[in-house]
Amino acid sequence: MGEERPSVTVRFAGDSGDGMQLAGINFSFESALEGHDIATFPDYPAEIRAPRGTLYGVSGFQVRFGKEEILTSGDEVDVLVAMNPAALKRTLHLLKEGGILIADSDAFDAKNLRLAGYEFNPLEDEILKQKYRVLSLPITSLVREALKDSPLSVKAKDRTRNMFVLGLVFWIFGRDLNIAKELIKKKFANKPDVLDANLKVLEAGYYLGETMDIEVPKIKVAKASLPRGRYRTITGNQATALGLVTASKLSGLPLYFVSYPITPASDILHDMAKYRYMDIVAIQAEDEIAAISSAIGAAFGGSIAVTATSGPGLSLMSEALGLAVMTELPVIVIDVQRAGPSTGMPTKPEQADLLQAMFGRHGEAPLIVLASATPADNFYMAIEAVRLATTHITPVILLSDLYLANGAEPWIIPNVETLPKWEPHLWKGNGEYKPYMRDEETLARWWAIPGMEGAQHVVGGLEKEDVTGNVSYDPLNHEKMVKLRLEKVKRVAEDIPLQEVNTGKEEGDLAIVGWGSTYGVIRSVVKQLVEEGYSVGHVHIKYLNPFPKNLKDVLTRFKKILVVEMNMGQLAFLLRGTFLLDVHQFNKVQGVPITERELKQTALKLLK
Amino acid sequence: MADTKIALKPADFQSSQEPRWCPGCGDYAILKQVQTVLAEKGYQPHEVVFFSGIGCSSRFPYYMNTYGMHTIHGRAPAIATGLKVMRPDLSVWVITGDGDALAIGGNHLIHALRRNVDMNILLFNNEIYGLTKGQYSPTSELYKVTKSSPWGTAESPFNPVLLALSAGATFVARTIDREVKHQRDILKQADDHKGVSFVEIYQNCNVFNDGAFADFTDKKKQPETTIFLKHGEPAIFGTNRDKCLVVENGKLKVAHIKPDGELPENVYVHDETSLEKALLVATLFGPADQVPRPFGIFYRVTKPTYEEQLRQQRERAKRKMGEVSLQDLLYGSETWQVK
Incomplete structure (x- = not known):
């Protein structure tokens, strides 16, 4: 039954309205469910609906799955789906020699060829046919034929083309259609006609594999030997959101999440807003300055205070982060990095905010900087960010990036009982309170929160006298405080794991x-x-x-x-x-x- | 908590820090009135939080024996919002100035007003930048000569009351540092109001803008230049109480009251609950020798507060979703078992 491979990479590419992300997510989840390890890379333009057929409107979703540990979404692809000439032009270089190219020949008309800058139809090119296994199929016609009895408009029918290729790809890998069907049923539960059409077209694509005149190769990929346990797929942003809710439950502190929408961090806000039923507060601020500022207010009030943003937003937060350093309040900023500077390439990954996170503030303003390594690692690092912030009473920046944020992997769901618990460094009301009294070991100041009787105090941006917190311009005191704030962050090294060779x-x-x-x-x-x-x-x-x-x-x-x-x-x-x-x-x-x-x-x- | 409260005096809200405002500054009077109101209302110092931004007035929290944060320029309303949302149990005050609230912090101010966060925003308006030693502010009058406008400004001032009304504030008032009784009364009502309270306080800067409000505070001029608005009452003013406001063609005008004391039919009667009336009377913003300036409560309506709506949403979401354990949340909707 076909050839066998340790791992395979599939890329779905089409117009940004062609449903490539949906097809990719569906295929990835099904791959994980079949017992493969997976890594995904959604690659989409900043334009929501770029003009059809253009090169800059191409949206892609790449997934690699296999039996071995899948660590990247793959340098090259084994199966490329190109829904139009622009998609082919943008992604053909990724296809391995001998790889399978699935293209909708109906979309290779004069207009689309011109938009993609082709002077001839590449699907008719003999060199292409020699180099790759080309499945040039009139997908649009086949979809319309399959839906000839459907009440949907032609436009709506054509929108199901993604299900056709998904069905065909499923056939190539000998997959079980039922799981995909279940997912589609959930997605379109409220639109029976659309659901019906999607299911019909999915099957049409699948069974075409059996009935086609030309030979469609079948590829077998063995299952991975993943550790035992219950799994789900998770993206980096999903993991971050879950980690924050978990940190709130583990520490017993209320959670305040605030964010201003920005790609690629917005999904964290979306998830957190949904999770209100977990007794958390999640709100959208008027800008990033308000986001970090209100987080500082919430932290002053005794909450875990978190904001998520991307590079430009982090820049806007710089001044307020200085206040968080000065007042020594535990706020957490999640920076989901993207390609900059300025608006840069907001839907493309980069890791160029490290020095901004380290030094992007006025004055000597050290804080904790962490970075997660994989999508699922965001779950643990979000918890770690909260733990360190509320133990050492200092701001923390957690760096993620677009590749982690949108990429998915199978995640063995931890038993919450096994997760670390910790005691936030809260003032317990024993003795007279001074805002800058510190723990001898960590140098963390005690976190006394408004409402506590007898612990009234004023913090602020002005330099404060050690211990008492009174405003002070004393030269030696300032130097002492600068050194204390630095030393406090340095001592966090005593509270983190030693570096391993991974x-x-x-x-x-x-x-x-x-x-x-x-x-x-x-x-x-x-x-x-x-x-x-x-x-x-x-x-x-x-x-x-x-x-x-x-x-x-x-x-x-x-x-x-x-x-x-x-x-x-x-x-x-x-x-x-x-x-x-x-x-x-x-x-x-x-x-x-x-x-x-x-x-x-x-x-x-x-x-x- | 309430039954264990001890009655406090204004001095109990005074911190050990010596105020460092210039002698003669209007801020002293406001500090005193705020302390008086807190004592009168029976607060305990640990139940109250003061936030301020940057500027002379923003030193305020240091002089209070409550919780407080002297924050950064313009951001106090945002910072206060974060606290109030998480801690609706606390009485939250924002102390700000014309530069802090209306220049650098304009955005946060309008959004705090729009959201109706239950806090008291006191805008100390001295129409000048004092802490940076004398530049013009967003409320300085057109053509004002200052250090940063040696040839006069070229920009019209904000009318803060009109701005607050337009932004959706549910309590909008104006008072003045010298009128301590009026001020105290307004502050008390501002704190009584459930929702955002915006109080513009004309405050004399005797160093950089001395006498900016003399037209309204000078005992001789005041009767002719000010109208103290009262809910349900006609707007009457004048040394002999012989003038009133009338509405003509949708605009306010000054009319003389006949010697028999009969008011014109179209006399303006103030109604705190009418946004239209509040907007109309707020437009009286011209030179004091031509247009009387209204003081008092322009507008007061009750609407659900931001933090209360968030709480209700949370409760609704919890009811709808039922008990979801953390473990269930982590599982999500689609899982599979590897054996």
Whole structure:
């Protein structure tokens, strides 16, 4: 029954109104349910409905699934769906030689070819046919034929083309249609005609595989051997939202979430707004300045106060973050990074806010900076951000990015009983309260909240005298307070895990170092290199300020260090500056993830 | 809590910090009145929170023995919103100035008013930047000469009352530092109001803008230049109480009352619950020698507060979804088992 592969990558590409995201999500979920590990990469334009047929309107969804640990959404694709010429033009370079191309030949008309800049119909090109297995099918006609009895308009019928290709792809991989049908039934439960049409077209696509004159290859992919447990798929943004709600329940503190909509962080706001039934507050502010400001107010009032944003929003929050540092209040900012500066490429990933998170404030204003490594890791890092903020009474920035935010992976759902609990550093009312009295070990000031009798105090942006909190312009006091605030953040290193070598050798020739969403690609390359006999280790840093205490020791066990980032070298800058280490860099700022191939080539050069 | 309360005096709300405003500053009077109102209303210091932004008036929280935060320029309404939403049990006050609230903080002010967050916003309006030593503010009169406008400004001032009404505030009032009784009465009613209360307080800056409101405070001029609005009463003023406001063609005009004391048919009778009337009377904003300036409560209506609506939504969502455990939430809708 066809050929067998350890993993396969499929990309659905079409107009931004063609339902490619829906087809991709459906296929990904079905893949996970079938027992595969998966990694996904939704890649869509900023325009909601770009003019049809244009190159800039192409929306894509890439999913890789297989039996091995799936760490990236794949450098190249095995199956490419191109709903029109523009989609083909934008994505054909990703298709492996010998890969399957499914195209809607009806959409390759003169107008669409011209919009995509083709002078001829590529589907009729002999070279294309030799290089790939081309399934050029009149999908639009087939869909209309399948729906000839449907009451839907032609336009509405054509909108089900995504289900046709989904059905066909299901057939190629010998999938069970029932799961997909269930998902579609949920999606269109209130629109019986649309539901009926989608189901019919899904089946039409599926059974075409059996009845077609031309041979459609069948591909078998073995199931992954995932650890036992109950699973769901989860995106980074979903994981962040769930992590925040969980942190509130674990700590027993009320949760205030506030955000101003911005791509790619808005989904966190959407989820949090939905979760009001979990007894949380989630509101939309008038801008990012109001978001962080009201979070500071909520934190003053004894809540876990969180805001989520992206780079431009973080810039707007800079001033208020200075206030949070000065008043020493536990606010949490989640920065879902995107390609900048300015509006940049708001729907493309980048990791270029690290130095903004570290230093993007006036004055000496240190705070905790964390970064999650995978979509599901956002769940744990959101909890960690809350734990550290409410234990050390300091603001925290958690860095995520677009690739993590929108990417999905199977997640083994933790038993909530096994999650860490902690005690927030709240003032218990014993003795006289002074706002800048500190815990001797952590230097965290005591968090006394309005309403507590006898603990009235005023905090603010002006420099305060140590202990009493009275306004002070005393030169030595200011220096003391600057040092205290810095030392408080430094001591967080006592409360975070030591740095481990995540993959590969504990010491050797090359450490490949990363942070954030490069986790998958680095791990994958290091595994390959180790298998090939190289002495390579993967060091992934999730605690960026402060660094783990042993980070330098871990790094210096390797002869060479390669720092991999989707920016121009921001972590490299920090490592050099902090440890005086000589590091090599691999940097990519193209708004697309780093590929395994390019990283491996770079690593191999350093290993020669 | 209520039964254990001890009656406090204004001085009990005074912190140990010595106020550092210039001698003669109007802020002293307001501080005193706020402390008096809190004592009269029976608050305990730990139940009250003062937020301020940046500017002379924003030193206010340091002089109160309550909770407080001296925040950053213009953001106090947003910061206060975060606290009030999470802590509706506390009495929340925002102390701000004309630069803080209307220049850098304009956006947060209008949104706090629009949302009807239950807090008292006191705008100390001195029509000048005092802390930065004398630049013009968004309420400085057109052509005013200041350090930053040596040839005079080229911009018209905000009418803060009109702005607050337009933004949807549910309690809008104007008072003046020298009229301590009027001020105290307004502050008390502002705090009684469930919802956002916006109080513009004309406040003399005796260093950089001395006498800005002398037309309204000078005992000789005052009867001719001010109208103290009262709900349900005609707007009468004048040294001999011989003038009133009348409505003509949808506009307000000054008319003389006949010696027999009979009021004209079209006399303006104030109605706090009418937005139309509030907007109309708020338009009286011209030079004091030409147009009398209204003081008092322009508008007062009850609407659900932001924090109360959020609470109700939360309760509705909880009823609709039933008991959802954290574990259920993590499971979501689609899961599968790997054995």
